[in-house]
Amino acid sequence: MAFSKQQLKKFTDLIKIEISDEKLDSMNIDSVIEWLDKLQTIDTTGVKPMLNPAEHNLPCREDIVTEPNMREDILANIPDKTGVSRGYFAVPKIMDE
């Protein structure tokens, strides 16, 4: 199925990437999607989808803290350092005054 320009624009909005109309045209998304359509012809009736090949027993570990007190380490890579001294992530303003 082909996606309209409008749908593709919607997808860029969903993944929050600024892509110009010209760039979107040049990215060949349509030709890739068209090629993916060939899978539609395969009869998969009754086949269970396989989402991960690790279908062995997947044990859960105990829900305990293993590496505590890492606040400084975690804040070290923040792009906006203004909140670091108070132990916060500083993010762009979300609400109006």
Place this chain on the structure above:
Amino acid sequence: MINLTIKQALQQLKNRSISATELTKAYIDRIEKYGKKLNCYITITPERALQDAAESDERYANGKTLALDGMPIAMKDLFATRGIRTTAASRMLENFVPHYESTVSQNLINAGTILLGKANLDEFAMGTFSKTSYFGAPINPWQIEKNLTAGGSSGGSTSAVAGGLAIAATGTDTGGSIRFPSAMTGLVGMKPTYGLCSRWGCIAFASSLDTPGPIARSVDDVALMLSAMAGHDDKDSTSAPDAHFETDGELKPILGDGKKLKVGIIKEFNNVEISADMKKLFEQRIADLKSMGAEVVEVSIPNILDALAAYYIIAPAEASSNLARYDGMRYGLRVEGDGPYDTYKKTRAAGFGEEVQRRMLIGTAVLSSESYEVYFMQAARVRRMIADSFKSAFEQCDLIVCPSSAGTAMPLDSDLTPLEYYALDLFTVAMNLAGIPAASVPCGLAENGLPLGMQVVGPRFSDMCVLQLAKHIETAANIDNRPTTIMGE
């Protein structure tokens, strides 16, 4: 010294005929000489390497050596390394310094390896030529004047090992990213069984396909690296509970002395167009296996040629959700915009290269409510059919062999469409969908003097048998992949 394999270097270190510091310095010199030209490293860590080497020499002096003690390696820059910049070859993570160590790199530290640096790759491992890297493409050391690709996405790793700028390297293989570049550079590369090596701390591309694995100059070396990298990890929920791989560095023959082995050839690949060289070398190696007593049978994986389309639905879908974490808030690049949404949009537009954006867009398209069933779930069903076909095939044979690529390394300036690039993964993606082990091993040199590789594929957790057969092929092909031969000095 840079021509030594791991096996030889370990022997010489044990004899004390060389020291870990001497060996490391030889590699650091080589990196100084060729590192920029080959562009195989994004970050080099010579100080850390010399410190690691001094500690290794102490252990040799005390007789308390580790399995890979003193081996100078390159780490694909997708593995988080504590205190050392880890970029995924993306502008998004250009200045990211992790405060944690990936399980695989920690396992290699625990085995006594020495970190020479972080190897170049395609951005977030998305590509086949390593030229989607924000830091420019690494170059293939073979016929260096021709500016050929070292393959991708682990192209920095293969360029470094083939050029003698590391004794071995780590890679990750989501759709062929270890096997294809290994084939392009005359190296051995192994995509282990999914679940054998932990993905924890390895920057995620497509979580159900991503598989860390080793790249080296010989099958024995790959086995030694894998034995250090593999193992169960509580921090990776898909890590196999009993994951382990052990070797003493001397793989046992799986053929000869009347041993019985059934080797399968995939019928559906017979009609795929490959170069005359690849066809000839593949047939020669099959003839060698037969002469060693292998019984060669034809097996069918009916939907294997559809694996590519299924892969290019599943991998972008998983990528689009994995890469949603890069929002410019807690780490990585931030480009300020008008409010939070505009900041996200500007950050991702500037931080991600075009191929990453393309795959995120395709992934979002195939996961959208109107196409989820039609594309994503259909691909997941085809994936099951392919995995089941491999299972049935392994009831008729022990292992499967097939080409690693259609031809030799192409020039970096080849102008291919996205679909033409994707088609290069034709021989490799199905094994990722099925989660089964596959190694690429050199099968000879083409007429143009460049190496070609073929794959050995096995059922889940048959990693040892895969490498045992690969070793027979390596011996039969007998190519000279010493860095001084490849680079002529």
